[in-house]
Amino acid sequence: MSEEKMITVYIMGKAYQVPFGLTIMKAMEYAGYRFIRGSGCRAGFCGACATVYRKKGEYKFRTALACQTTAEDGMYLAQLPFVPANRKEYNINELDPEKNVLSEYYPEINRCVSCNTCTKACPQELDVMYYIQAAIRGDYRQVSELSFDCIQCGLCTARCPAEITHYHVAQLARRIYGKYQLKVPEHLEKRLKEIEEGKFDEEIERLKNMSIDELKSAYVQRDIEKIPRGEVSDE
Amino acid sequence: MKLIGGYTEEMRESIEMVEKTRDERMKKSFPPMSLEEREEVLNKYHPDYKPDKKRAVKVGPNKGDLAPHEVVDLLEAYPLIDPKEIDLKTIDYDVDLLIIGGGGAGTVAALWANENGVPAENILMATKLRHGDANSMMAQGGIQAADRPEDSPAIHYLDVMGGGHFANKPELVEALVKDAPFILKWHEELGVQYDRNPDGSYVERPGGGTSRFRLHSAKDYTGMEIMRVIRDEFRNREIPVLEFTPAVELLKDSEGNVAGAVLFNMETEQYYVVRAKATVLATGGFGRLHIQGFPTTNHYGATADGLVMAYRAGAKLRDLDTVQYHPTGAAYPEQIVGLLITEKVRGMGAQPVNKNGELFVFPMEPRDVEAASFIRECARGNCVETPTGMKGIWLDSPMIEEIEGEGAIKRNLDAMYRMYKRFGIDMTKDPILVFPTLHYQNGGVEIDAESRTSVNGLFAGGEVEGGVHGKNRLMGNSLLDYNVFGRRAGISAAKFASKRSKPTGLNLKHVDSYIKELEKAKVPKERRSPMLLPDYRGEKVLARMLDIF
Ligand SMILES: Cc1cc2nc3c(=O)[nH]c(=O)nc-3n(C[C@H](O)[C@H](O)[C@H](O)COP(=O)(O)OP(=O)(O)OC[C@H]3O[C@@H](n4cnc5c(N)ncnc54)[C@H](O)[C@@H]3O)c2cc1C
Ligand code: SF4
Ligand code: SF4
Ligand code: FES
Numbered sequence: 001m002s003e004e005k006m007i008t009v010y011i012m013g014k015a016y017q018v019p020f021g022l023t024i025m026k027a028m029e030y031a032g033y034r035f036i037r038g039s040g041c042r043a044g045f046c047g048a049c050a051t052v053y054r055k056k057g058e059y060k061f062r063t064a065l066a067c068q069t070t071a072e073d074g075m076y077l078a079q080l081p082f083v084p085a086n087r088k089e090y091n092i093n094e095l096d097p098e099k100n101v102l103s104e105y106y107p108e109i110n111r112c113v114s115c116n117t118c119t120k121a122c123p124q125e126l127d128v129m130y131y132i133q134a135a136i137r138g139d140y141r142q143v144s145e146l147s148f149d150c151i152q153c154g155l156c157t158a159r160c161p162a163e164i165t166h167y168h169v170a171q172l173a174r175r176i177y178g179k180y181q182l183k184v185p186e187h188l189e190k191r192l193k194e195i196e197e198g199k200f201d202e203e204i205e206r207l208k209n210m211s212i213d214e215l216k217s218a219y220v221q222r223d224i225e226k227i228p229r230g231e232v233s234d235e
Numbered sequence: 236m237k238l239i240g241g242y243t244e245e246m247r248e249s250i251e252m253v254e255k256t257r258d259e260r261m262k263k264s265f266p267p268m269s270l271e272e273r274e275e276v277l278n279k280y281h282p283d284y285k286p287d288k289k290r291a292v293k294v295g296p297n298k299g300d301l302a303p304h305e306v307v308d309l310l311e312a313y314p315l316i317d318p319k320e321i322d323l324k325t326i327d328y329d330v331d332l333l334i335i336g337g338g339g340a341g342t343v344a345a346l347w348a349n350e351n352g353v354p355a356e357n358i359l360m361a362t363k364l365r366h367g368d369a370n371s372m373m374a375q376g377g378i379q380a381a382d383r384p385e386d387s388p389a390i391h392y393l394d395v396m397g398g399g400h401f402a403n404k405p406e407l408v409e410a411l412v413k414d415a416p417f418i419l420k421w422h423e424e425l426g427v428q429y430d431r432n433p434d435g436s437y438v439e440r441p442g443g444g445t446s447r448f449r450l451h452s453a454k455d456y457t458g459m460e461i462m463r464v465i466r467d468e469f470r471n472r473e474i475p476v477l478e479f480t481p482a483v484e485l486l487k488d489s490e491g492n493v494a495g496a497v498l499f500n501m502e503t504e505q506y507y508v509v510r511a512k513a514t515v516l517a518t519g520g521f522g523r524l525h526i527q528g529f530p531t532t533n534h535y536g537a538t539a540d541g542l543v544m545a546y547r548a549g550a551k552l553r554d555l556d557t558v559q560y561h562p563t564g565a566a567y568p569e570q571i572v573g574l575l576i577t578e579k580v581r582g583m584g585a586q587p588v589n590k591n592g593e594l595f596v597f598p599m600e601p602r603d604v605e606a607a608s609f610i611r612e613c614a615r616g617n618c619v620e621t622p623t624g625m626k627g628i629w630l631d632s633p634m635i636e637e638i639e640g641e642g643a644i645k646r647n648l649d650a651m652y653r654m655y656k657r658f659g660i661d662m663t664k665d666p667i668l669v670f671p672t673l674h675y676q677n678g679g680v681e682i683d684a685e686s687r688t689s690v691n692g693l694f695a696g697g698e699v700e701g702g703v704h705g706k707n708r709l710m711g712n713s714l715l716d717y718n719v720f721g722r723r724a725g726i727s728a729a730k731f732a733s734k735r736s737k738p739t740g741l742n743l744k745h746v747d748s749y750i751k752e753l754e755k756a757k758v759p760k761e762r763r764s765p766m767l768l769p770d771y772r773g774e775k776v777l778a779r780m781l782d783i784f
Contacts (some may be wrong), residue, residue, distance in 0.1 A: 024571045032776035035478060036501050036768070038367030040343060041534045044654055045459055048368050068657050070570055080570045089471050124653065144428065149456060149649055152463060167444045171467050175426030178464070184423045185436045191382040191416045203389040207396075219397035220270060224446045224761070225385065 006185040007073035014135040018071060024064065027071035037081035047153030050080040050123075063155045065068055065123045083154030085165040091171065093140050100138030106169050107136050111162040118156035118166055124149050128156045128166055140181060143173035239662035241568065247642075249619050252592035253629050253666050254669065260586055260594050261634065267597040273485070273604045280614065281607040282527050282671075283557050293756040294678060295546050295749070296689075302555040305524040309543050312764035315483050316506070318743040321497055326510045326741075330359045331732040333495055335482045336541065337362030338369025339458075339714070340697025342465045343518035343721030344728065345474050348515075349730040355474045361498050361510060361537040363481035363518075363767065366770060367466045370519050370534050370698060371717060374458025375577035375650060377450035378718075379711035380415035383439060386447040388412040395712060397770075398444040398601045399677075399705020402554065407703045407720075411712065414424040414719040421718075429453055429465045440582045442710035443562075444601035448631040451709045455577050455650045459712060472708040475686035476706035480507070481540060481767055485514065485693070486549045490694035491592030497743075501767070512732035513692055515724045516541045517717075520676035520698035523769045526558050530573025539764035541699040545680045547749045551689040554678025557706040562587075562605040566627030566673020568658045570779065573672045576651060578602075578710045580630055583647060587669070588629045589617035603707045606671040619668055636663050671709055675713065677704050686724035692738075694728045696720035735744060 005020040009027055016031035025039060042049030049066035056074030066079065088105040095101050109132055118128035127146050134142035146172035156166045164233060194200070210218065239247055268276070278284050289301045292310055302310070331353050334341045337360050345358055356580025360366070365724050383392040391412040396403055419429070429451045430438040439448040453460035469476075480500045486508070488494035495511040518541030530536070546552060563576040576733035581587070583596045587605075588594050589612050596608040611629045612618060618626040644652050644663045655662045686694045697717035704712060770777075 010485045021569055026771070029771040030773040030776075032772050034768070034770060034772050035535070037365075039535045040364050041373045043532070043534075043571075044650070044657075045373045045456070046365075046368050046534070048365060068654065070658070080288075089473070091471065092468070101465065112292060148428075148454065149653075151459065171463060172429060175464060175467065178426035178428040180423065182423075182428060182431065183435055184420065185382075185431075187384060187436055188416055188419055188423075190384075194418060195388065195413055200388045200413070202389070202722055204392055204409055207392055208409060209387060212401045214272070215393075215396055215401055219393055219401075222390065222393055222397075222446050224267075225441070225448055225602075 007071065009071050010076040012078050013076065023073045024051055024066035024077060025076070028066070028077070033163055038079045039065065040233060042067045045151060047151040050153040050155050051077060052080055061122055063121045065153065068123070076119055080155065080158060083158055085154055085157045085168060087165065087168045092179060093174055095176060097140065097176050101176060102135045102138060102143070102173055105172060106165065108162060108164055112136065113162060113165060115161060115199050117159045117161065121155045121159040123153060123155060124151060131170060132166060134165060135170045135173060140173045140177040141172055144177040147174065162198060237660065240665055241658060242389035242665065244617060249590045249629070250665060252257070252589055253631055256588070256592035257631065257634065260588070261637065263594065264700060265594050265597045268600060268604060273600070276607045276611055277603060280610040281603055282529070282560060283523060283603070290525055290555060292753040296549060296551045300555065303526045303558060305526045306521065306539060306542070306555055308762060309764040309766060310521055310546055311753065311756065311758045312543070312762040313750060313758070313760065314547070314746055315763055315765065316497060317664045317722050318746050319504065321508070321743065323508055323741045323743070326365050327507040328359050328509040330509065331512045332359070332515065332728055333509050334358065334360040334515045334517060335516035336519060336699070337476060337478070338517060338519050338697065339371030339462055339465070339513065339610070339717040340431050340721035340724070342462070343718055344515045344517060344696055344725035345469055346465060347722045347725035348729040349472055349474065351352060351726050351728045353732060355472050357473050359511070360474060360476040361480050361482055361509070362476065362478055365478050366476050367462050368534060368536065369462070369539060371714070372459050373532070373534060373575070374714050374722065375455040376579040376582070376710045377457045378461070378708070378714040378716065379442065379445065379449045380419050380451060381412060381447065381449050382416045382419065382437070383447065383449065386449055388415070390447055391415065391449065394445050395709060396705070398709040399707055401705065403705035404702035406680070410684045410723065411703055411715060417731070418715065418718040420761065422461060423462050425468055427453070427461055432776060440579060441599060442582060443578055443599045443605060444709045450579070450582065452579065455579060455648045482544060484743060484746055485544050486510070486741050486743065487740055487745055488738035491741070492738065494688055494738035494741060508741070510738055512735050513694065513728035513739065515601040515698055515728050516545055516680065516688070516693060516695040516780070517697050517721060517724070518699045522673050526673055529671070530564060531673040532561060532564060532573060532575035535768065538766040538769065540767065542679060543765045545690070545693065545695070548693065548777060549690050550693060551681045552679060553681045553701040554706055554729040555701070557677045558673065559675035560604060560606045560671040560678050560710055561674035562602060562609055562671050563630060563669040565667070566625045566670040567668040567740050570658055571654060572625060574654070574666065575672070575674070576630060576669050579647070580632060580635070580648060580651065583635045583643065585630050585632045585634050588631055590619045591617065597687040599708055601707060601709065606716070609671055621668065626669065627670045629666040630669050631666045633664055633666065653735060675708055677701070677706060677708055682720065684723070685727040686720050687727060691776070692731065694724040696724035728749045765783065
């Protein structure tokens, strides 16, 4: 990287020389592009930088996140800043999780031809086709697990021959699973009740009224829960 | 350059030392610092404690207060728009509630305003990128809430105050810790999924400076999980949103209340006038100012716009003299420099070690102390140097697998694992290299417990506001912050809007008088703000740019 090896990338067909060792996003900026669309978190969490590309000499149509992929010599790059995907509106409080809500709202999932194109397109390397299969069965839990790391970039949807909007289906499934099938922990319910009853008010009031010196000494004296691995010492 | 498993040969030699000391270190511990020791390392090594990196603001409500040069440069700057050129007679959007910023705080404010009687069509959200392209989407580690029997909101309170150097505003901390369990319950009702133990209780982990295990996470995609659920709910309620259309200036009415904003469509370059009975500021932080040249963890739009706009409208700011540097930003490979390595990596047992494989600090000090200790270790010459000249400390990630068993990293830190794998490094087998990175705006626009700023009609929630975290935020408290104060902002703004009639006499007089102050203070004319977006174009291109189209 330090010797500034230059490579050629083709941004929407136009050739630019950029140093090797940059992400696609930074390579485009080096070449003079200032993003309005196509750059969000810049760290692989938001899906704003969905990119389609091909490498010189290859026929294969590839997908990537521009912020998480190193630019290579001979890449033909284009961004996909928006996917006009169909999303259904619903009231989460009025769904019946006993039924297959996914199939009801997104009947097109049943048209999946199992071509696996979505899985191949996913920059998060998720088993997209499998979660669509799980959606067809109405298995909210499995859709949740398989789709959990979905950053909603839309690349799967852009490639699907059956016009399935995978990431919206998955979002619905995860919310149903989270709301109806995961139970609210007892310790949380208990704490809410305690707060409502004002159990901690007096103590917080006392802390609020302390001088900084009093607070400091309370802080220093507070007991620290042990990390159960011998990492915290009492020395 | 030859790379072995992603690392150079020199780095490999140091990794061998890390491996050699691992078994010994696993059994060992390092004592936490006393308050005096903390003070000392901060004074000597924390970037914030360098007096020449800050200056006093010359204009506005915080005249005389210190802030980093990069922030002062934006506060002491002329507006992007010329007030005379804006036609305020034609109103493009006439609403009850304007929400500026489409991250977590803005979304929560919209939902709770809607819940409190403002119909969706009377709300407008304006945001700079897409809805959800925000720091909120990127949070990895988790959210704090004192919900275990061993814990209490009072203990949480004490941790927050201590972490913030006791400079926090008590009423805000009280609201933060008392609302926290309620926020989790609300998330449950919306369908957010937090990690569970087999018995159904939450998995809760320690964070730097917390005296109890109270960090709730959703793998290392916690921010994303919350953000995508609340955004989904927002969409279900059909609340209108304008993307790529940031606010560039607040508007006031004839009585001096904030009454909307001027928006700028970055794609068509057209402006819009929004009249609103109440306005919520939720524009997030300022990582993209690259204070003192640090890389940042923040999203592309974190440029302090909200601070600038609120300040011109007369809002008081606070605690802007401190900046949070996260101890563990990626220092290698070059492609990901500055990106966040969640504190959860240390929370799960990975120790920070120097180039000789030695543990040199308690792994879970508050962030500022931990970061300063890393910088001190480098000053002692114990850092690893990368091929591009970055310095770094090892984070001994393979320890996690030894402690929690094989597969623990993939189960709990999938985002981290994936990111390193993309660049040829397997963090389950090799340590990763880290160095402090610019992470969080500790201070901001001062609010009270109802999320009111010092200017009537303007409410604020999330990273843009200040007072909650004092001089230093603890991990997991800002996801909490945006939920607690985003909600309070939404509710307060809804109440405020319901009690008033449509604003009249829209004006930008506050901007005119601010310009006069700037002129008096002889601020250089070319300085403009808000920044909206950073400019990362190559130098060669910029040097030959023509402004003719
Ligand atoms: C990588 C990373 C990891 C983190 N991890 C954690 C964690 O584990 N736990 C924790 O508690 N906190 C964490 N934080 C901090 C936390 O995520 C943020 O502080 C919090 O989400 C801020 O929420 P917000 O809504 O105030 O701001 P944001 O989510 O940043 O939203 C602000 C929005 O306003 C937009 N905007 C900016 N200017 C304008 C304008 N002029 N007009 C209109 N819109 C504008 C922005 O583009 C953005 O969409 C992390 C932060 C980062 C960056
Ligand atoms: S791309 Fe579409 S049709 Fe093909 S497997 Fe995926 S969901 Fe099914
Ligand atoms: S599942 Fe689809 S939307 Fe989600 S990350 Fe993969 S390609 Fe993107
Ligand atoms: S910019 Fe967010 S994933 Fe690339």
